């Protein structure tokens with residue numbers, strides 16, 4: 001019996017497992033490895049950071065969707081892929097072998113060597129890091145209540161990508177709750193800043209839609225500082241220069257005890273450490289989403305790169321792309337195991353992007369049209385439910401789905 005090992009139970013990994021369970025019906029042995037016992041929806045981490053929800057409301061146990069007749073779950077840290085010997089190395093279990101391997105280990109963040117980023121920036125790439133940021137903000141509000149230290153009220157987001165925007169606007173929207181913790185202050189005393197290096201935020205939108213989104217972001221209470229270059233972080237400040245500042249000018253400074261780090265997106269460090277041919281933790285996969293020279297390994301989601309046809313750049317790594325890759329990999333692998341014709345090469349149909357600005361506003365570009373306001377926000381929530389339905393089924397959709405469409 002062939003053994004399929006899936007490392008990482010995020011969008012790409014878990015959807016692959018669920019589809020393979022359906023398509024191969026106990027003809028194979030599947031092993032899923034993840035360091036958590038649950039699948040979480042990465043796109044919904046802003047809901048946790050802003051303190052709106054417990055992490056159990058954006059996650060569900062793997063056990064709920066695994067068919068224990070054919071799939072075994074191992075909770076552990078993947079440390080290395082020994083692809084020459086077809087083995088996976090784990091922190092706390094013996095090495096084990098595979099016939100086919102699916103890599104779905106997701107993303108981490110890099111610091112670009114910026115001074116103090118490692119020490120004083122709080123990276124956001126998982127449930128644990130999201131909870132740490134939430135708890136830090138709570139602690140700072142209480143610190144303000146007790147000391148009146150103004151630095152405790154300033155929250156800085158290092159990064160202006162759409163993921164960083166979603167987090168900073170979720171925080172800004174929840175300032176009234178934070179203000180109560182700080183002793184009942186005016187919520188406007190809590191300042192949220194987002195730094196970005198490029199002159200043009202949200203480049204996936206046309207100019208009009210970007211203008212609209214920036215207005216929403218400003219109204220919700222996030223001050224965007226761009227184009228700016230972060231110089232250094234300290235325990236209680238961020239130092240930066242605007243791109244057009246004189247190079248000899250002194251760095252500008254904002255005093256802030258909370259600095260969230262959302263820059264330098266790269267694939268899991270396990271990819272580079274294992275010796276794969278990669279760039280920033282992402283493997284440039286072939287037409288069947290497998291690793292060139294290692295057809296038994298699929299690399300999906302944020303640990304992969306797929307070129308946009310006719311362009312010199314890859315598709316941005318998104319949950320949408322990860323889920324589409326999982327669909328294809330499950331179909332391709334099923335055909336190989338059943339000895340049938342493999343599907344034609346992988347192609348990706350980008351359906352667009354929805355950027356949430358707080359819980360009830362969004363800006364979207366989908367299938368050639370711009371969408372705004374409540375409609376765009378409803379689209380975002382329905383996308384969450386669709387993905388939950390496809391991977392988790394009705395039970396998980398009912399348990400953690402978004403049904404708050406009109407409030």
Ligand SMILES: Cc1cc2nc3c(=O)[nH]c(=O)nc-3n(C[C@H](O)[C@H](O)[C@H](O)COP(=O)(O)OP(=O)(O)OC[C@H]3O[C@@H](n4cnc5c(N)ncnc54)[C@H](O)[C@@H]3O)c2cc1C
Pocket residue numbers: 007008009010011012013033034035036039040042043044045046076077078079104105106107125162163164166167268270300301302303317318319320321322354
């Ligand atoms: C705030 C935010 C908002 C976003 N919004 C959107 C959006 O609106 N639309 C969109 O399409 N995309 C969005 N994205 C991007 C999207 O979340 C990612 O592209 C997507 O999660 C990638 O899926 P994946 O399966 O590759 O990895 P993930 O879903 O991140 O899963 C990785 C899995 O691997 C596990 N893991 C990692 N390392 C190890 C290890 N060493 N050992 C064991 N297990 C490990 C993790 O526990 C996790 O279960 C957003 C991202 C963020 C951060």
